[in-house]
Each structure stands twice: as structure tokens, then as C-alpha cells.
Amino acid sequence: MFSAALSDRLLFFRKFLASPRKTGSVTPSSRYLTGKIFKGADWSKIRCIAELGAGTGVFTDYIERHRQSGCKAVIFEQDNRMRDSLMLRYPDMNFAAEAELLPWVLSSLGTGSADLIISGLPFSTLPRSLTLRILGCVRESLAEGGRFVAFQYSPALLPLFRRFFPEVKVSLELRNLPPALIFDCSL
Ligand SMILES: C[S@@+](CC[C@H](N)C(=O)[O-])C[C@H]1O[C@@H](n2cnc3c(N)ncnc32)[C@H](O)[C@@H]1O
Numbered sequence: 001m002f003s004a005a006l007s008d009r010l011l012f013f014r015k016f017l018a019s020p021r022k023t024g025s026v027t028p029s030s031r032y033l034t035g036k037i038f039k040g041a042d043w044s045k046i047r048c049i050a051e052l053g054a055g056t057g058v059f060t061d062y063i064e065r066h067r068q069s070g071c072k073a074v075i076f077e078q079d080n081r082m083r084d085s086l087m088l089r090y091p092d093m094n095f096a097a098e099a100e101l102l103p104w105v106l107s108s109l110g111t112g113s114a115d116l117i118i119s120g121l122p123f124s125t126l127p128r129s130l131t132l133r134i135l136g137c138v139r140e141s142l143a144e145g146g147r148f149v150a151f152q153y154s155p156a157l158l159p160l161f162r163r164f165f166p167e168v169k170v171s172l173e174l175r176n177l178p179p180a181l182i183f184d185c186s187l
Helices: 006-018 031-037 058-066 080-089 099-108 128-141 155-164
Strands: 048-052 072-076 094-096 114-119 142-152 167-173 180-186
Touching (some): 006 080, 031 058, 031 142, 048 058, 048 099, 048 128, 058 072, 072 099, 080 094, 094 099, 099 128, 114 128, 142 155, 155 167, 155 180
Parallel strands (some): 048 072, 114 142
Antiparallel strands (some): 167 180
């Protein structure tokens, strides 16, 4: 499955109505945005990948189809219903609720760091203190030569990303609802 199924879209929309600031969007990301998030990923070198804010799993599905044997996948989603459904769908992956637990979850798995960390978290609507904490955790958890790739719907977070990561490349995906900016960050 590459685009979200109708049941996933409905679940996502219900979660948005119940908790708009945490959900951050009315619908799952498109396959076009998914392609941009993973552009340039060298799967032969990724031994551990972390996903923050998985929602109904459009990026998780891509990870499942591309990761090579031996690559650990650690998926964070705070919503119990969405996380439970992903756990059933991807029994070989590791799951946790809060993205701010990233360093502790990685060390509990015996992997101190991740080569690729991707994010669907709605940083612009999360509390500022939480956003700062999560970005600090990401910086601490990136392996040498690793990348952090996040999307947002506005450029407002660019100065903040630049504070945490010396190198930030920005690209745009118009074929997404709403159009999204992709921030490709490295140390
Ligand atoms: C904009 S949705 C993105 C979902 C999916 N990645 C996509 O692109 O379709 C953001 C997701 O982040 C989750 N979320 C928000 N705060 C979180 C946190 N602190 N830790 C983990 N997940 C969080 C929300 O429940 C929601 O599912």
C-alpha cells in the first residue's frame, strides 16, 4: 500500500477533529511527499531508522518495503489507536508513544543512534518547549553522517531547524494537501 486507504483517511480525520494541534493535518501525507522524504536515502547503509509521528503509517509502509534485513525500525506515535493499528501491521518493528523518548528508546534497543530520523510531527502547533526538547533529542540521537528529514506546511520553523543543525536543505512538494516544505537536516 502506498497511498492511504479510505479507513486510514477517516481515522486520521477523526483524530484531527478530536486533537487538531497534535494531529496537525486533516489527511495523511501523499505518495509524492513520501517520495521526497526518502529521497537520497541509501538503504544499504541504514542500520537504524526512527520515525516520529507516524499517524496512519504512510511513511512506515515505505520503510517496511525498503529497509534491508538487519535495519532496525523504531516508530513513535502518541495516539494509542493509530499506534496499535501499526503494531499489528508491522510486528517486526519497534514502537513507542512519545517522540521525546527517542534517546532512551534507542539505547534500550542497544542502538545509541539512528542513521535516518524522519518526522511528520506538527512542530508549528506543538508547544514550543516540546518542540525544543524533541529537536534536542533528535540532534543527540543522530549517528555520524546521519540525516533528520521533517516536513512542515510553512517556513516558520526554518530558523529553529538551523539553530539545531548546521546544514538544512529545503525543498517543496506541491502535490500534497496542503503543499509541504521538506527540511533535510544534518550535523
Ligand atoms: C501531521 S501527522 C503526520 C502523520 C504521518 N506521518 C503522515 O505524514 O501522514 C502528525 C502525527 O504526529 C503525532 N504526534 C504528535 N505529537 C507527538 C509526539 N510528541 N510523539 C509522537 N507522536 C506525536 C500525531 O498523533 C499525528 O499522528
